[in-house]
Amino acid sequence: MNKPVVVAHDLTRHYEVGGGIFSSTQTVEALSGASFTLQPGKTLAVVGESGCGKSTLARVVTMIEPPTSGTLMIDDEAVSPDKWASLRSSVQIVFQDPYGSLNPRQRIGDILMEPLVINRKDMSAKDREAQARDMLAMVGLRREHFDRYPHMFSGGQRQRIAVARALMLNPRVLVLDEPVSALDLSIQSQVLNLLVELQEKLGLAYLFISHDLSVVKHMADDIVVMYLGRPVETGPIEDVVANPRHPYTKALLSATPIADPTIEKKRIKLEGELPSPINVPKGCAFSPRCWKATEECRAKRPVLDEGRHRVACYHPEG
Amino acid sequence: METTMERPGRLREFWYYFRENRGAVIGLSVFVVFVLVAIFADLLAPHDPTQQYRDHLLRPPAWSEGGDWSFPLGTDPLGRDLLSRLIHGARYSAFVGVVVVTVAASVGILIGLLSGFAPRWGDTIIMRIMDIILAFPSLLLALVLVAILGPSLTNAMIAIAIVQQPHYVRLTRASVINERTRDYVTSARVAGAGIWRLMFKTVLPNCLAPIIVQGALSFSTAILDAAALGFLGMGAQPPTPEWGTMLAEAREFILRAWWVVTFPGIAILITVLAINLMGDGLRDALDPKLKRS
Numbered sequence: 001m002n003k004p005v006v007v008a009h010d011l012t013r014h015y016e017v018g019g020g021i022f023s024s025t026q027t028v029e030a031l032s033g034a035s036f037t038l039q040p041g042k043t044l045a046v047v048g049e050s051g052c053g054k055s056t057l058a059r060v061v062t063m064i065e066p067p068t069s070g071t072l073m074i075d076d077e078a079v080s081p082d083k084w085a086s087l088r089s090s091v092q093i094v095f096q097d098p099y100g101s102l103n104p105r106q107r108i109g110d111i112l113m114e115p116l117v118i119n120r121k122d123m124s125a126k127d128r129e130a131q132a133r134d135m136l137a138m139v140g141l142r143r144e145h146f147d148r149y150p151h152m153f154s155g156g157q158r159q160r161i162a163v164a165r166a167l168m169l170n171p172r173v174l175v176l177d178e179p180v181s182a183l184d185l186s187i188q189s190q191v192l193n194l195l196v197e198l199q200e201k202l203g204l205a206y207l208f209i210s211h212d213l214s215v216v217k218h219m220a221d222d223i224v225v226m227y228l229g230r231p232v233e234t235g236p237i238e239d240v241v242a243n244p245r246h247p248y249t250k251a252l253l254s255a256t257p258i259a260d261p262t263i264e265k266k267r268i269k270l271e272g273e274l275p276s277p278i279n280v281p282k283g284c285a286f287s288p289r290c291w292k293a294t295e296e297c298r299a300k301r302p303v304l305d306e307g308r309h310r311v312a313c314y315h316p317e318g
Numbered sequence: 319m320e321t322t323m324e325r326p327g328r329l330r331e332f333w334y335y336f337r338e339n340r341g342a343v344i345g346l347s348v349f350v351v352f353v354l355v356a357i358f359a360d361l362l363a364p365h366d367p368t369q370q371y372r373d374h375l376l377r378p379p380a381w382s383e384g385g386d387w388s389f390p391l392g393t394d395p396l397g398r399d400l401l402s403r404l405i406h407g408a409r410y411s412a413f414v415g416v417v418v419v420t421v422a423a424s425v426g427i428l429i430g431l432l433s434g435f436a437p438r439w440g441d442t443i444i445m446r447i448m449d450i451i452l453a454f455p456s457l458l459l460a461l462v463l464v465a466i467l468g469p470s471l472t473n474a475m476i477a478i479a480i481v482q483q484p485h486y487v488r489l490t491r492a493s494v495i496n497e498r499t500r501d502y503v504t505s506a507r508v509a510g511a512g513i514w515r516l517m518f519k520t521v522l523p524n525c526l527a528p529i530i531v532q533g534a535l536s537f538s539t540a541i542l543d544a545a546a547l548g549f550l551g552m553g554a555q556p557p558t559p560e561w562g563t564m565l566a567e568a569r570e571f572i573l574r575a576w577w578v579v580t581f582p583g584i585a586i587l588i589t590v591l592a593i594n595l596m597g598d599g600l601r602d603a604l605d606p607k608l609k610r611s
Contacts, residue, residue, distance in 0.1 A: 062508050088510045101501035105523040115509035250490065 005172045005205050006038040006061065006091070010070035013056050017278070028277050030056040032071070032229045036222075038173055041199060043206040045220035045237065047252065051274055053229035054209045058177045062093045063209060075172070089119055089169035095179040098158035102150040108161055112136070113166045132168070139164045140194060156187035158277055160194065167198070175207045179217060192219060213256045225249045228285040229277055232254060235309030242314040243310065245316040248286050284313070335603040342599020348592035356412040363402035364388070367559040371397040376575045391589055392577045394568060400577065403559035404585050410560040411589060412543050414475055418540035419533050421479040426486020427529065431517045433487065434494025445491070448484040456481045457546055464552040471544070471560070472521045474553040482536050489532055493525035527601050534597025538590035545586070561586050 018024065031053040038044055046054050050247055059065045061072065063084045072079040074090050075108040080131060094114075095101040102111055112132035116123055134144040139160040159179060176195070180188040192215065198205060210216050216223060216237070223240050225233040225248065233246040244250040251268040272289045275281055283301055287293040292315045304310040336342055355362060365371075377393040385392065391400040394506050433444040451459070463477035469588045486493045497503060498521060545562015547553030554560035556567060568578035 064504060064507060085510060088508065091508075093505065093508050095501040095505065097501060101505055103502040103506070103520060103524070114506065114511070118510045120514075162505075163350070165509075169509075 002039050003040070004039050005035040005075060006036075006207075007073040008037070008061070008070070009035050009056070009073075011035070011060055011063065011067045011072060012069045013053075013060050014068045019266075026278050029229050029280055030277055031060065031067075034224075034226075034231055036224055036231075036234065038205040038207060039221075040172065040205050041203045042221045043199070044220050045208045045216040045223045046212060046226060047210055047223060049211060049228035049252075051228075051277065052226045053277075054211075054226060055177060056229075058093060058175045058207070058209055061065075062091050062175050063087065072303075083103065086282055088170055089115075091173045091175065092166035092169060092171040093175040093177060094159070094162050094166050094179045098155050099182075101162050102158055102165075104150055106150075107146070108136070108148050108150065108272050109133075110170055111150070112146075112159065112165050115253050119169060132164075135164045136161075138167075138198075154187075155183050156191060159183060159187075159191050163191075163194065163198070167202070171204070173205045173207065175209070177209045177251060178211070179208075181210065181212060183227060188215070195219070207305065213252060225252065226232055226282060228275060230285060230312070230315070231304065233309075233311045234304070239309045243309075243317075245311040246313050247290050247315075247317065250271075250317060269314055271318075333601050336599050339599040339602055341595045342602070344594040345595030345597075345599065352408055352589055352592065353412060356409040359406045359409045362593050363405045364390075365399035366408040367398065367403045368557045369398060371399070373397070374570065376578070378575070379577050391429075391581050392575070394564070394578050395571055395575075398557075398559075400581055403564060404561070404581060406559045406560040407564060407582065407585065408589075410471065410554060410558065411544075411586070414471070414478075414544045414560075415537040415540050415593075417475050418479045418482065418544075419537050421476075422482040422536065422540075423486050423529065423533050425479075426483040427490050427522070429483075430487040430490025431494055432523065434491045434498060434521075435513060435517060441491075444487070448487050450469040451481070451484045457543065460543060460547060461550065462491045462553055464547060469552045469555065471554040471558065472548060474544055475540075477547070478540050481543070482539065485532060485536065486529065489528055490525055493528060494521055496526050497521050516584050530600050532596050536601070537593050537597075541586060541590065 011034040012029075012032060015028040016025045017028055018026050027258075034053075034057055036044060038153070046057060048054055056218050058066075060067050063079060063081075064222075066081050074087050077083065077087065079087060106114070109129065109132055112135060113128045116128045116131065133146055136143055136145055141157060141160055141164070145153075150161070153161065163174075163179075179195070180191050183191060187244055195206070198218070199206060206219070208216065208219055220237045223233075223235065223237045224231045225240070225246065229247050233240060233244070233249045240249060241253065251270050254266060254268040274275055275285065275288060281288055281298070283296075283298040283300070284290070284293070287297040290297065293312070296314050302312045302314050304312045322500075336346075370395060371389075374386065374393045375397045376395055377389050378470075379392045379508060380387045380390045389399050389401070394400055394403070429444060433441050436444065454462075460474070460477040460481045463480060464473050467473035467476065488572050495512050503516060503520055506516055511520060541562070544560065545565060547561055548563035549566035554563045556563060564582040565579055565586075568575075568582070590592070
């Protein structure tokens, strides 16, 4: 087994909101107790519905925000805000919306070279340009696209550019924050195939954030299912998909469309809404919507059990 | 098909898009004429702007009855050649506009950027100060400032710049706050960009379009405010041939001699219109989102 590039232990991120003159501050528990490891060449998928803390996790791992508590280790080095600058080049991110993630005033070349200008000051302008043009070729664009502006490209091409920029510093880890959910279905597969190809070529570790389980099944090696800021089930993708143990995972999987009309689907419909992360229910966060919830679930929060396929539930399936 | 085409230079590309807007090209040509007139005023003016021809008081323009071709646009109540005064006045107007817009815009943009990036308390302090400045009627505040500093064209320009600068602060801050949450700013931060780089290289170029339009508009406002201050005796002092001061000096003669107010008024109108048209064209040409590829 390879040495992990990223080890996260109990990552937590809380936000203070409100706090005007007339109201007291409230705490939003956007992310609590997230632990995982990223291996080179492997993909860890994070799934869950909107507002479950996926993007907060991405922001903490890419060092945009410091965690409220918990530790993040990159290459055996503990991450703290004073080390951000030196660790930046190890972790890069690709955003969901390719129309918002490229500076509309910069040429593609400038966008690609910016990380080098900031982090590799000793590099000559000529080398930078050569590397940027090579990177364009690597993500399946043409070297002449160097001089164009982002608005001259389609969504899929823009996402390729975003991937190219993320790779300019030769990172070990790429955080993909819903990288294809803004794209057409036909373009999605192209970008996904590019990502798989790049992973094989460069030995990258991916943290793949998505709400699309069919994409996740195609891409991931391991999976973390999150609910209201907490991981509720983790494990190898085949195990979790074939044999979901948490009721929430089961409900999520049952909502994935299957391209075969002969298979009869039993769709589990969840009642109610995702509770507000300001006011997290006592006990299991999923208990208000769970069909198996008991008094125990409502009173005390279950923790992840041990093993390869872990679940945080008092009444796991299977 | 692999074609390696040389990209046209930045300036040529800009001109290509600017040219498509006819109003902007007309505005630019008028503005260029205005600037040239301002620069070469000494060579173009047929007379000294302060020379008083006592035999030719309030002479009408050359083509109307009683006109004289040595004074093409007539003379003012003191017998000074109106055309020469207008030509020299272009110099003062251009000067006022350029100085006021430069000072107000650079200070305003800087404060606006700082305010947009500052923590909440810093932002609040800056914006409340700007609100206080904006709460005064602008001309009154300029008047008070000039009264403190002493009446002269320089002090009038300083006062107008101070009065106009909160508009730039607000405009810049609003676009900065809007842009700052966008993903491309976050990705620049992930790439390691420091706060100064984020401010001036990442965010500022995306906020320029409204600032350019504001700059063009306030160029004309500056000319008008300077004229208003001159009218009240707080701006350019007579016999300076500033357009606004000329208007003010001639107001008693509006009914008897139409040309003494009409020509300075037309000069201001044409200049302001040309600058506004040019500002529009500038925005269209500088905004790559509107470019066709």
